[in-house]
Each structure stands twice: as C-alpha cells, then as structure tokens.
Amino acid sequence: MKHWFAVAILTMTAATPAWAEWTVDALMQQLARHPTGQARFTETKTIAMLDAPVVSSGTLFYGPPNRLEKNTLKPKPESMILERERLTVVRDGKKHELRLNQYPEVTSIVEAVRGTLMGNQALLRQYYGLQLSGSEANWRLVLTPADERTQRWVTQILISGKRNMISTIETLQADGDRSLMAIESDQ
Template sequence: MTRPSPRRARGLLCGIGLLLLGLNPAARAAQFTVGELMAALADTTHGTASFTEHKYISMLDLPVESSGELLFVPPARLEKRTLTPKVETMVLDGDTLTIERRAQKTVFQLRDYPEVAGMILGIRATLAGDRKELERVYQLDLEGSRERWTLVLTPLDGRMTRVVARIRMEGTREEVRTVEIQLTDGDRSVMSIRKKGSP
C-alpha cells in the first residue's frame, strides 16, 4: 500500500475535517455568535408586527388564544395591542408599564416587580440587540445559523427564577419570529410574530 506524502495527507485530513464541519450542526452554529445576532437586531428597522399568542395554563383544558399588534420603538418603548378576544393595550416606556383595558388604566414601576421586570426587559433588550442588558439578567445560549436561530434566555436572578424558567426565542436573520415563555409552575405562552411585509 502506498503511503500518501505528508502534504497530501494534510490535504486529505483538512478535507475530512471540512466535511465533518459541514455535517455537524453544532459546528455550523458556532459560526453564528451572540454578538453577530445582537448586532443584526440592533441595526434592523423596527415597525409594526402582528402577533398570535397561545397561553397554556394548567387549570384549563384548552390554550387561551389572543392576537393583535406589536410596536417597538428603540431603545425603550414596546407596545402590545391585543385586539381579540378582548381589547387591551400594554405599553412599556423606560421602566414604566401601563396597562389599559375597558377605559381603565393601571401604571406599574418595574422596579417594584423584579420577577416580572426581568421577563419583559429580556424581550425588549433582545429586540434592541442590547447584549449588555441581557447578560446582566440572563445566561444566553444561541444555536443555529443566521438564517434560522434559537436564543434561550435562562434567568440568573434568584427572584426571577421563582417565576420564569426560561425564555426561548426563534428567528431568522434580524427578525424574532417566536417567543416562548416557560414558567416554573409549568404554564407557558407561545407568541408567533410576523413583521408587516415579511413572508
């Protein structure tokens, strides 16, 4: 049997390595970093998006469905307008959360509700591409490629971990398409988002 020259052997090994890299999803995912995702999200032009949300609650046999519109105005204003089944508006502006339904308005300061604040701020910080804010509250785990990625946020704060187990987001390029919030009691919500003009 003829032994290949050292140069040819190195070439064969490199070729095999590249082949394995191409077959290994985890290796491909490593090429798309949290920094790249955050930069893409920060650079995108935000507008109005439609959403459909399903809430899975242990005491109910069927999920609760709602739909409406989302609007994010960087860096700190996030609006969620629920149109069905009941009209409700939630506006997060800075650290103030305002909820309005049936002509009744309630105002909260997020600092007074840290376990809820982290959940809401995590979503807003992701849309803004604010990695520093996210890493202050969460451990970030990213899988996939630029074309199809999954970002999992695991809370670090003890008060928040009593309520939220994790937040899982899926998207393509600079668009967040799905937000799933898993609570520690087993309840969860799944929101599908479609930016206007997206396929």
C-alpha cells in the first residue's frame, strides 16, 4: 500500500504542466489574452517642488492592440488618447497632438504600458530590462530602462497585478518625482 502511495505522488508531480512555472513568458501569455477593457484609476503624483501630492482620478480604456485612453475627471477634466503612434491630449479645451517617433523618451514610457497590456515581451525588451517576482496570483514586473536617454527621465517602472489584470503602475523618475496609479477594473 505504501508503494502505491509513493507511485501516485510521483505520478502527480511528473504530471504538473510546464505552464505552472511563473516566468516573464507565462505572464506575457496571460496579459496577451486580456480583451478590451475599461477601468477606474486614482493617480498620486509626488513632485519635489510641491508641498503635497497631486491626486487625480478618472477612467482608462484599452482597445488592443494600439488604443489607450486616460480620461481624468478630477481634479479637472483632461483626456489623453494614444492611437498607434499619435498621442492626443485635450486640456483646458485645447487639443495638442504628438507623434511619438519625435519624442523617444515619451515613446519608451508609453511602450512600457502598451507592451505590458499587449503581453508583448519583445516590445518591452526593446526599451527595458525585465525582472518578475511573485506568483500568478500576485506578481510584480520591474522595468529598468535599457538606454541612457530614457534613464535621464525614468529610473524604473514597477507594474503589479493579479493573473492577467494590472493593479498598479508606479513610475520612478530620475529627478526623484514619482507617480503611483492604482487601477480598479470594471470587469
């Protein structure tokens, strides 16, 4: 009887699927399966020149693979829409457009978010070194800029979540300022 139990345990261990290992590849596969989504956010920006953090809130929308929208509702309305390589910002009734290829520093930060949402590891590795910790149920991905130009703006981007959902994005800037966005999915 003891022999049967040992054989059963060995069989169960050997039958553990290869995908059970939590790696950057496994995380990217999970994230790539995430459909179009909408969420609420609260962003806290800590800026050295200000006495108190700046807190904003609103909604986010992701339409794979190339559309991101950030609609700030408080403290005052503002929208940012990223579609392919064009970033449109509407603030105080004025519309501003940027072509990302003209601003490599901005591009690298945008691609950190877009690449993570798409589960596109190759895109992320163009700009960042990746380090994953935790488990599928509670993970943290650290993106460290690979080139000097981006390092002048950002020291790290820390993205955490559960399974295929992102729950926070923290950006640590080279000047000591930081931004922490908490995301609450509507799904």
